[in-house]
Amino acid sequence: KNEVEQSPQNLTAQEGEFITINCSYSVGISALHWLQQHPGGGIVSLFMLSSGKKKHGRLIATINIQEKHSSLHITASHPRDSAVYICAPNFGNEKLTFGTGTRLTIIP
Amino acid sequence: NAGVTQNPKFQVLKTGQSMTLQCAQDMNHNSMYWYRQDPGMGLRLIYYSASEGTTDKGEVPNGYNVSRLNKREFSLRLESAAPSQTSVYFCASRIQFSVIPGANVLTFGAGSRLTVL
Numbered sequence: 001k002n003e004v005e006q007s008p009q010n011l012t013a014q015e016g017e018f019i020t021i022n023c024s025y026s027v028g029i030s031a032l033h034w035l036q037q038h039p040g041g042g043i044v045s046l047f048m049l050s051s052g053k054k055k056h057g058r059l060i061a062t063i064n065i066q067e068k069h070s071s072l073h074i075t076a077s078h079p080r081d082s083a084v085y086i087c088a089p090n091f092g093n094e095k096l097t098f099g100t101g102t103r104l105t106i107i108p
Numbered sequence: 109n110a111g112v113t114q115n116p117k118f119q120v121l122k123t124g125q126s127m128t129l130q131c132a133q134d135m136n137h138n139s140m141y142w143y144r145q146d147p148g149m150g151l152r153l154i155y156y157s158a159s160e161g162t163t164d165k166g167e168v169p170n171g172y173n174v175s176r177l178n179k180r181e182f183s184l185r186l187e188s189a190a191p192s193q194t195s196v197y198f199c200a201s202r203i204q205f206s207v208i209p210g211a212n213v214l215t216f217g218a219g220s221r222l223t224v225l
Contacts, residue, residue, distance in 0.1 A: 045213035098150030
């Protein structure tokens with residue numbers, strides 16, 4: 001069964017802290033997406049990766065295919081980073097499986 | 109580029125009424141998707157279309173129909189709405205295969221909040 005688990009479910013941190021959000025999945029995948037859902041509801045794709053590491057600004061995504069695990073890191077966190085972060089592994093077809101998300105709150 | 113445009117943004121229906129959610133993208137993407145998002149659950153795929161003229165069922169297709177009218181447009185129809193279909197619906201699209209780094213990420217519409225009474 002294609003399953004995905006994110007941790008933590010909720011995370012509150014002070015501005016400037018280094019943030020890590022984790023995603024584990026059950027079987028082999030072709031790629032994994034990280035998404036950000038804003039408080040207003042809009043969803044934005046952050047990364048799609050199939051190996052290694054990608055960086056965009058203060059965001060870094062890594063994936064370990066052998067361990068079936070991906071992480072999203074945010075450096076120098078800011079209140080505007082407050083959102084729900086969702087991972088979505090692609091188990092080899094068009095049908096992405098979405099995690100339930102990690103709700104991140106950054107306090108000034 | 110408008111990206112992915114969904115209409116309507118909000119809709120209230122009575123049980124048994126029908127409606128169509130419209131979705132259009134102007135990015136020349138091959139694949140289009142309809143998802144629903146319910147509290148405490150991840151996005152779930154209702155239907156998708158890998159290319160113009162093809163549609164396939166996703167995880168939760170019951171009670172819905174879709175039409176891939178052309179490459180740009182992918183509509184979702186509720187023939188007889190039920191309270192269980194109260195949800196936020198998202199349309200998304202992507203290029204299925206691209207050699208351009210980052211090109212085949214998903215692009216989402218703003219969402220349509222549907223309430224069925």
